[in-house]
Amino acid sequence: MENVQQHDKKLHDSAHAQDALGKNLLEVKDLQVSFFTPAGEVKAVGGISYNLKYGEVMGIVGESGSGKSVEAYSIIGLLQSPGKVIGGSITFEGEDVLAKSKEEMIAFRGSKVAMIFQNPMTCLNPVYTIGNQLIEALKAHDKEVSKEEAAKRAMEMLELVGINNVEKRMKQYPHELSGGMRQRVMIAMGLICHPQLLIADEPTTALDVTIQAQILELMKQIQKKTHMGIIFITHNLGVVAEICDKVSVMYAGKMVEQGPVDDIFYQPSHPYTEGLLRSMPRVDAESYERLIPIEGTPVDMLNPPEGCPFAPRCEKAMKICLQKMPPYVEVGEGHRSACWLRVQEQLNKKKEAGGHE
Amino acid sequence: MSENKNDILVQVDHLKKYFPVKGLKGPGVQAVEDVSLFIRRGETLGLVGESGCGKTTLGRTILQLHNPTSGKIVYDGETIFEGEDPWQADGEGRMVHVKVPKPQQVNMLPYRRKMQIIFQDPSASLDPRMTVGEIIGEALDIHKLWTSKAERTERIKELLGHVGLNTEHANRYPHEFSGGQQQRVGIARALAVRPEFIVCDEPISALDVSIQSQVVNMLEDMQQEMGLTYLFIAHDLSVVRHISSRIGVMYLGTMVELAESYELNREPLHPYTKTLLSAVPVPDPEVSRSRQRIVLEGDIPSPMNPPTGCRFHTRCPYATEKCKQAVPEFKEYGPDHWAACHLLG
Numbered sequence: 008m009e010n011v012q013q014h015d016k017k018l019h020d021s022a023h024a025q026d027a028l029g030k031n032l033l034e035v036k037d038l039q040v041s042f043f044t045p046a047g048e049v050k051a052v053g054g055i056s057y058n059l060k061y062g063e064v065m066g067i068v069g070e071s072g073s074g075k076s077v078e079a080y081s082i083i084g085l086l087q088s089p090g091k092v093i094g095g096s097i098t099f100e101g102e103d104v105l106a107k108s109k110e111e112m113i114a115f116r117g118s119k120v121a122m123i124f125q126n127p128m129t130c131l132n133p134v135y136t137i138g139n140q141l142i143e144a145l146k147a148h149d150k151e152v153s154k155e156e157a158a159k160r161a162m163e164m165l166e167l168v169g170i171n172n173v174e175k176r177m178k179q180y181p182h183e184l185s186g187g188m189r190q191r192v193m194i195a196m197g198l199i200c201h202p203q204l205l206i207a208d209e210p211t212t213a214l215d216v217t218i219q220a221q222i223l224e225l226m227k228q229i230q231k232k233t234h235m236g237i238i239f240i241t242h243n244l245g246v247v248a249e250i251c252d253k254v255s256v257m258y259a260g261k262m263v264e265q266g267p268v269d270d271i272f273y274q275p276s277h278p279y280t281e282g283l284l285r286s287m288p289r290v291d292a293e294s295y296e297r298l299i300p301i302e303g304t305p306v307d308m309l310n311p312p313e314g315c316p317f318a319p320r321c322e323k324a325m326k327i328c329l330q331k332m333p334p335y336v337e338v339g340e341g342h343r344s345a346c347w348l349r350v351q352e353q354l355n356k357k358k359e360a361g362g363h364e
Numbered sequence: 365m366s367e368n369k370n371d372i373l374v375q376v377d378h379l380k381k382y383f384p385v386k387g388l389k390g391p392g393v394q395a396v397e398d399v400s401l402f403i404r405r406g407e408t409l410g411l412v413g414e415s416g417c418g419k420t421t422l423g424r425t426i427l428q429l430h431n432p433t434s435g436k437i438v439y440d441g442e443t444i445f446e447g448e449d450p451w452q453a454d455g456e457g458r459m460v461h462v463k464v465p466k467p468q469q470v471n472m473l474p475y476r477r478k479m480q481i482i483f484q485d486p487s488a489s490l491d492p493r494m495t496v497g498e499i500i501g502e503a504l505d506i507h508k509l510w511t512s513k514a515e516r517t518e519r520i521k522e523l524l525g526h527v528g529l530n531t532e533h534a535n536r537y538p539h540e541f542s543g544g545q546q547q548r549v550g551i552a553r554a555l556a557v558r559p560e561f562i563v564c565d566e567p568i569s570a571l572d573v574s575i576q577s578q579v580v581n582m583l584e585d586m587q588q589e590m591g592l593t594y595l596f597i598a599h600d601l602s603v604v605r606h607i608s609s610r611i612g613v614m615y616l617g618t619m620v621e622l623a624e625s626y627e628l629n630r631e632p633l634h635p636y637t638k639t640l641l642s643a644v645p646v647p648d649p650e651v652s653r654s655r656q657r658i659v660l661e662g663d664i665p666s667p668m669n670p671p672t673g674c675r676f677h678t679r680c681p682y683a684t685e686k687c688k689q690a691v692p693e694f695k696e697y698g699p700d701h702w703a704a705c706h707l708l709g
Binding site: 070071185187188215216217218219220221223224242243244245246247248249268269272282283284286287288289292293294295297298299300301302304305 | 414415542544545572573574575576577578580581584599601602603605606626639640642643644645646647648649650651652657659660663664
């Protein structure tokens with residue numbers, strides 16, 4: 008127990024704890040990522056911007072293929088050919104991430120930013136023990152640390168993520184653990200170098216609901232202790248409501264709406280967000296209500312439509328929606344939306360205000 | 365066929381399905397353990413539970429895609445399987461194989477026309493080398509449901525229209541479709557033989573959120589139009605509750621609770637149902653902040669070596685000595701509300 012407390016303190020220090028709260032940890036500006044395939048260029052991420060503060064949890068929601076994972080991979084420099092960042096900037100603690108050399112990137116990955124993936128089985132090496140892999144992760148960034156010290160820290164980390172019998176677990180192989188346990192090991196491995204930013208790419212999608220609840224509780228606890236920033240990628244709006252402070256909604260590589268979690272759920276201001284919320288049955292519904300689906304199919308990213316990508320499926324689409332991408336409109340504090348309807352509303356408001364003067 | 369709407373289409377009594385494990389004595393994986401249920405004509409019975417709890421095995425065993433180990437299955441008044449349990453506990457609680465008479469089974473082919481299944485992963489359940497027209501047509505050929513080629517083509521077109529696809533899609537291959545469209549093909553294939561009963565095995569889990577509701581609505585419409593009866597298997601409780609009239613909750617091969625779907629949500633009786641309900645994330649920030657969550661410790665035990673007594677006792681916060689020893693009886697505690705728990709008295 009004492010170990011765990013000591014460890015908590017270390018984690019606190021590592022994220023500069025309170026004094027850093029409120030400052031920007033990560034700034035992404037107009038990020039553009041394309042995949043150059045034989046069939047043509049796929050604009051997987053088409054100019055998205057956001058800031059993440061220390062201690063903040065941001066959810067990125069969107070359908071498969073909306074570019075949410077690609078966006079995260081480019082922060083941590085894991086984009087693989089034919090994918091390429093073709094524009095924009097990523098600034099982490101004041102440093103330009105895109106300008107880093109290969110070696111710098113290797114040092115940056117793991118120590119400053121860690122990532123946990125959807126399927127822990129494919130991310131853990133099946134032929135090494137859990138302990139071996141945790142120690143390796145630590146030694147990769149801290150060359151000085153002795154083997155005993157590394158093993159001790161690895162065990163502390165496993166305790167922190169709620170794994171019992173740590174000494175036995177250290178000697179076990181990934182296949183001997185259950186899915187939930189493996190995901191805990193992944194989280195422990197991600198946190199072992201005390202990163203300031205954790206990117207979680209659908210960490211609970213492959214898990215059962217009861218195990219998902221365990222992992223979400225764990226991530227909330229760790230987040231409270233460490234004050235690190237978390238980017239939580241998911242398509243489950245329930246999970247977003249549970250864990251996130253703010254939400255970015257992506258559709259076809261564009262960020263269509265962004266705002267505090269309450270605003271997104273109670274005052275959605277983009278038709279896609281509205282549609283998503285309406286199309287889900289609620290677990291606390293008292294009686295039967297027919298679902299209202301979003302008609303149509305997701306965008307073919309090879310031939311995206313002109314203008315707003317959601318326009319072909321949007322029931323409120325206007326002529327201009329099919330021609331030009333709408334600009335962002337501030338609809339509340341820290342809440343912005345890219346929709347021509349909001350632009351129209353704002354113009355009307357201005358007109359009214361002008362008329363009164 | 366009786367006109368009574370409330371009559372029972374599928375009845376399952378004490379069904380067991382064990383998968384033998386090579387090199388291991390004993391019953392092996394006890395995937396379905398003593399499950400009894402009935403499905404009314406025209407209703408949707410939902411089945412929920414964690415992965416590995418046997419919900420898919422139960423669905424497939426009812427269709428006899430797996431050979432049941434023992435129990436009884438009655439479809440529309442006719443017994444299609446009946447067998448005695450070959451695994452009996454000896455004096456020390458070990459399971460031993462005893463000689464029992466050969467189970468009674470019927471030729472399933474005529475029943476295959478009445479009972480169909482929609483699979484979870486549409487891309488894995490459609491033959492990649494057959495066109496959509498061939499996939500749907502094959503079902504018609506097997507059951508000889510056409511008299512002329514023209515009628516066959518007509519029926520394929522009709523089915524494609526039914527599930528919201530174009531008639532020219534009949535000449536395309538599965539890989540040319542998106543996941544949602546592939547699932548529609550899977551549904552059209554199941555509907556081709558005009559079945560009465562369909563096991564929907566996680567039909568929407570592999571689909572995107574915005575497509576899920578389209579498919580759910582389509583399944584509901586078809587049920588209305590054709591008077592279908594569904595066994596709807598999924599792990600997403602909110603979707604199951606939306607589509608089902610009653611829900612069965614499974615844990616490690618056993619049915620722990622079965623009730624009308626909104627009743628189950630309001631008044632869950634079994635501790636496991638309560639946990640499951642509280643674990644489902646609600647897409648509403650205020651609700652999820654205010655509600656109390658019961659977090660279960662540990663993982664689901666192995667069905668190869670299930671706990672004695674109530675199978676949930678290793679993780680149940682209220683477990684008593686009795687729970688470790690005796691298997692709780694599956695009893696009716698309210699109108700149409702069944703549960704198996706010692707705590708309920």
